[in-house]
Amino acid sequence: MKVCLAAALAAAFAATAMSQDSPAELLRELQAQKALLEEQRKELKQMTETQESMAGAMDSAWLVLCGALVMFMHAGFAMLETGCCRAKNASNVLMKNLVNDGNCQSTMLSWFFQWASWMFGATIVSGCVAERVKSPTYAFFAFCMTSFIYPVVVAWTWGGGWLASIFDVGYMDFAGSGVVHFTGGVCGLAGTVILGPRRGRFENPEEFEYHNIPLVVLGTFALWFGWYGFNPGSTLSMHDKEMGALAAQVAMNTTLSAATCGITVFLLKFALVRKYDEKSKAEADRKAAEREKEAKEAEAAEEKRKMEEDQKRDDARRRTADRSDEPKRSLSEEKRKKEEEMRLREEELQKRREKKRALEQEA
Template sequence: MDYLKGRKVLLSAALSVFLIGPLSAEGVSLSQLQTGLDTVWVLLAAFLVFFMQAGFGMVEAGFIRSKNATNILTKNFLDFCMASIGFFVFGYALMFGTGSAFAGFSGFFMIDAKSGADVPLWAFWLFQAAFCGAAATIVAGGMAERMKFKAYLVYSFLISAFIYPIVGHWVWGGGWLSSLNFADFAGSAVVHTTGGVAALIGTIILKPRTGKYRPDGTVKMISGHNIPLASLGVFILWFGWFGFNPGSTLSVGDGSLISLVAINTNLAAAAGGILAMIMVWAITGKPDLSMALNGALAGLVAITAPCAFVSPWSSILIGAVGGVMVVLASLLLDKLKIDDPVGAFPVHGVNGIWGTLAVGLFGRQALGLSSEGLFFGGGFKVLGVQSLGVFSIAAFVLVAMGTIFIIIDKTIGLRASLEEEYLGLDIGEHGLESYSGFQIVE
């Protein structure tokens, strides 16, 4: 064993000389190597977050009817296109430019823009643009199966270019919430509350799918057409979240923070999936896979804000509560006759708020929070700031996106015709079926 250990030491030394020696000879410093490593890490995380678009697309397509699958996938695809252009032209400047406590006002069209981290500007921009796209695409699921495509394109550009970046500036761009030490490590509030609340107000204005709520008050179950596809989507999202949360460190460091964030992310997702399944099993008598899938996503959303500030045991509790809340919120929406086909608001809105508040309950000062959370003797100080921040964000998005949706509805129209809804938006909007020769009309 000592012989093998000795060989490993010699091999490590040889590799160090081989790899670092030539770099030093070329004038590359250790700080430059660190920057290069951090840049690769941020870009890798950006690629993983980009891949989450595929996950969102699979989940949303699987949870709706086959006659609308092409439509939802087209919206999902164009979300990232719109986010990329809108965030490049306007969004980055509003989010990270210098300006006021409300928004930035420098760096439009990326002219003279500055990086918000110790990595090159374009790496930082790509990572942030991927986040922007994720926030925009959350809304597609909540308004699925009855929203006009051209209206959706207008919405997608506006939230990516203006609404999301303003919220981001408040928290990550040096805005007013940042000055209060509001903590949202990877976006429970900035990304998920923004997207979830926008989905809620959008679906309220859009009104339910035809036939969803009967005159006698009963609810018609409109089942998704492809649960295996939705399951694949959730696995992709879970995988992509390892870029979403650990990538928000924006540097490799010594690896300890990345490791903590990664395990917290995984444990919360697992706990959310288990508790959602148990909850729906107790209520309906059946362990519903679709609700378990949304439970895992709820856990992921909930841990996104506190993932760097809590212990693994706390992350299990946070994810478990998220799994319970997504079931209760879904049932409540049906009682209120708010039709959210994929559970966008229960998953992202409700658990975005919960995850943000959880920082104030479970957060630890030893892990970088400004002070201890309520459950660790810190009182209500952090919880108060978290509450102020997340409800301010929710109120802003509710008013801003509500106004945008109403204006769209009064001008180009928000909802597809009754005939298009009946035949499916794939044919009515795109003239293209997802499954050629196989069409289900309900």
Template sequence: MNTPLKLAGLATLGASLFASLPVWAQDATATATEAVAEAAPAAVVDNAFIFNTLLFLIGGFLVFWMAAGFAMLEAGLVRSKNVTMQLTKNIALFSIASLMYWIVGYNLMYPGDAWTVTGYVGQLFSAKSIGGDPDIATGYSAGSDFFFQLMFCATTASIVSGTLAERIKLWPFLIFTVVLTGFLYPIEASWQWGGGWLSEAGFSDFAGSTLVHAAGGFAALAGAIILGPRLGKYTKEGRVNPMPGSNLALATLGTFVLWLGWFGFNGASQLALGTEADANAVSIIFANTNMAAASGAVVAMILSQVMYKKVDLTMVLNGALAGLVSITAGPLDPSLFGAVWIGGIGGVIVLVVVPLLDKFKIDDVVGAIPVHLVAGFWGTMAVPFYTDGTSFVTQFIGFAAIGIFMFVASIIVWVILKATMGLRPSQEDEIMGLDKAELGLEAYPDFTKG
């Protein structure tokens, strides 16, 4: 072929290719647009999954930090001869709760469609599994949900520890913890959070004023009644002998740690962070939680000044905690003012119920019964003031049902433990202190060396 014809052919081919470029470009653009359109919904779902999972994990480790708060609060409010025992109980109960909630508790609490007794008892002796690929449709990872829910279970047991301090042996308490965290708490919590009969009835408890705090309070009350008071706490004449704690600095630190952990306790109970509305809700919950705690502390401070002519730090600390428990059943719907007055009544409860328990000779070393049980009742009953679709009657029925179940079941377990292995140390051991008598290890050994 001669050169002019060859050049003409190349020119024609180039022109054809150039002319087709816009078509190819349009096709490529269309293909890319379709790919983005197809990927967009998946990206939205993935982002929600990631943010929801992150909320569970952050909330979970904040609630975990409450275990340290309970340990420090109790270590500060017991006498120095019993500090090591309280620290031992707290790390042991958290560890036991972790194992029992995995072995039986989680699927007992969240049975899905596999109820043993529909609406009342979930799957028995079914260990939780978190393996396999993530199920994006659930909206969060199975591991994060298990981790978060476990923290609530452990919190319930921590409440019992403080009430029964200074006069209960270690192993009976830990056996009770096995029953509480493996069976009692998961059963009653399944009635609401597991889709059980209370949920169907319209009961509302956002983060656990009843399901966690009052439930632990009822278990503690049952134990205190069966166990009896500390030696020398009450005289035959009806006088109350104060038994000051060993370290109010530790007790104050513990309260601040609990206050911090409560942001995860309430905030992550929104259970979602994948939308603007959820993020806004979590921020409201944080703010309301803080205001309720602050109000409870201030009210307790003022009332202790009025009633005792001096500010009582232990009452202020428990006032803050009672404010936190009070807002826990409904932390999203109230205004900031609503959170203030709800939490403030929690502070009043502490100042009223603590001396009332002493009149009945119920020895509650750290004040857990007024803080968790009674303020838990108040918080549960306050929900209908701000939350649509709830009623005072249904709230009371739910609280009463859980209270009766936890109290009766706990009484039975405590009585069995008392009859079989005994609950209390000997008088000599109690006077010496459980650190030396049971553990042989003192928290403050330098104080006892001559």
């Protein structure tokens, strides 16, 4: 039994030794696996670099597109402000919106988007002081705001300053509601308080009505279109589905906000002035006043015409009476002349008699 067991074990070891490869074959197999792993590592690295490059390209394209849309918003501001002001100040308002473009020399992508954003803040002030400042004055203000005021606010918030970590919570501003709009609004309020209202704005409000409604509507739609670059573009990237979903949510909120505000203002305007547009009421009142004025002028012209006709009839009647009385006047004139001659003769005779009497008395 023991002999059989030993023989079986010997046969098993022999079979195992025969089935195993030689050390040279094992080395070659290990080298082949190492080369395969190295090739796979290079392919993985190349794929990672390609993915990162594509992500960077998508982010760059996204920011450039959004920055261009924000830039286009200035065209909307220009049309909106120009249509709302008087025609004589339209060129001045357009010039102020062009001054906001500044002089950005940087080619960095973030600078392009931020440049478009701070231009937006300066344009807010342009609407607040429209028709009250000259172009050189506004150009100087735009330079001061974009060079000293806006950068400080950005450094305090988006730049990781003291507001970014205040109260252990930090100031959060996704698309610039405070950094851009609040800063521009405060500067515009300061300018409005210093400058005061336009001359005659409340004494003769009809003279300050907007002169071009189609331009206002086009500017509004241009601004609405540009908001889809300003708000969703604040995600600053578009390389994964999370950022895409966030940008889509921001775009949806932008659409709902614009639609809700438009309907609210529409209904509020009707509730306050009983008209969908305040200008339509002013236009109706102006036309009614013009019709009343025209009626009064027509009535006065009719009275004047009647008076002229009466005067003409009186003049004709007087001329007719004068022609009929002309012979009588000629006879009375001759009689008066004869009486005057007789009176002069009697006076001459009286003088002679007195002279003769005086001579007789002297004799």
